Amino acid sequence: MNKNAKRLLKNFAFSAGLLLTVTLIVIAIAAPLIAPFDPDVQDTSRRLEPPSHEHLLGLDDLGRDVFSRIVFGARVSLRVGFSVVFIASLIGISLGAIAGYFGGIADTLIMRLTDILLAFPGILLAIALVAVLGPSLNNVILALSTIGWVGYARLVRGQVLKVREMEYVTAAKALGAKSPRVIVLHVLPNVINPVIVMATLGLAGAILSEAALSFLGLGVQPPTPSWGAMLTSGRRYLGLANHLAIFPGAAIMLAVMGLNFLGDGLIDALDPKYRKLMD
């Protein structure tokens, strides 16, 4: 194991975050093997049953196994999380690189657009978009990507502005390299570390936002198990069947906390200066 990896693992936040995140991913991938029951099979005669040996986390308002639904819910969370981070970072990195590298009118246009999007509270815009497009998994991904790319664009632009003036970039240009080649081969590798940190924290943010939208009834529609939607229906049975609200919420919190720990640990390990960049 190399020195950097060892140092990373010594960082408590990072190790704890890595453990939680890996667990989350394994659960999502192996959901059918881990879940003891079909998450959609109802047994209305046993609705709202509290946790027992047979049903570890109890049964929900339609008599479905809560544990199995949480296990399958990990798939929804991660699918939204990874899709949003992928789309948002792709758009953000491209636009940020273009704005920073070429400057001029492209820079002005892109930056003014980010100004407007940043002036608009993110979750509100997501709610507005899902409200008009209709609630669905894909629209949640679309809405969260629409607000998500801004951070990457500003981060990458700032870094590119710095790197652009470096001698090795001038050298590459002097040797006749074209702009796309300079950007992809020489500029981007130097901005990738903070982007990775932002993506990790962005994954946590996307999972939390998906849960929030689903909680508001604007996300994934039933019967697909989503942690946020499970919490909404659980809220109706507070006092009667508290386990319906407690367990899905705990799942959201552990997933988000794991990714936040991981991101925090990465900041400390890669470069503490990144903390400022993430704001």
Next chain:
Amino acid sequence: MTQYIIRRLLQMVPITLGILTLVFSLIHLIPGDPAAQIAGENARPEDIVAVRKALGLDEPLWKQYVHYLSRLAHGDLGRSFRTNESVAAEIKERYPATIQLAFGAMFVALLVAFPLGMISAIYRNSWIDNVARFFALIGVSMPSFWFGPLLIIAFAINHEWFPVSGRDEGLKSLVLPSVTMGLALAAILTRMIRVSVAEELGQLYVTTAIAKGATRTKAIFRHALKNALIPVITVLALQFGSLLTGAIITEQIFSWPGLGRLLIQGISTRDYPQVQASILVIALTYILVNFLSDLLYGVVDPRIKLE
């Protein structure tokens, strides 16, 4: 300063226009024929025509936009599909509830973050500091839509100290929603106060004060705290904006009759004028608060040259 204010106000013009345009376009983003969607599944063709006419959707886009802006300039936010009442009146009624909640949350956050952040900074790297930092980490990761129900279970159902929902019992009703919404802010502020106070404690003027015979407590409260508060105030003001959006979720948890709940109700009943107006008012308040917090920044610290 005056110059700065004018320049910032001018900067707000394109942003405000951008937000107005965004909110205006929302209705046109509805997939398919917006009028048909709004009229509902079982609408007769004449209903759809009526909706189209009522919303002015039959006019050219630029005309719709001009009408929209001129109506807004007159304070007309349209009429609710559901109640046929003026949306502006409804918003006026709900607005104070949201602001009250935001201030409640801020109060709770300060109540927790101040002592915790200070103790954390003074006894850095001690067990109490670790507890405070752990709290801060939990606080930022805990989703409000989980924390809220947990509070309801503990303090409204198991112990009937506070009402489960609504705004009918005065201050008592305000407690749980404020704590729910204030938690994340408390966590952010605790971190902020800790770092800020610790930084000032390391400054030479604090050492000087102690060398001249000031007690440690005096050095902290008389000298360090004043300077440490500058970044805290800014963050606090900036965060007020995000409290407004946080209210959307908290109001839903506690059936709090504010703007956020109005928005979500509007969405579920497809009451688009109400949805557009709620979004517009929340967004405009948000940028106004951010503008004011920028100004505050210059007021609390004259050293800061407002560029």
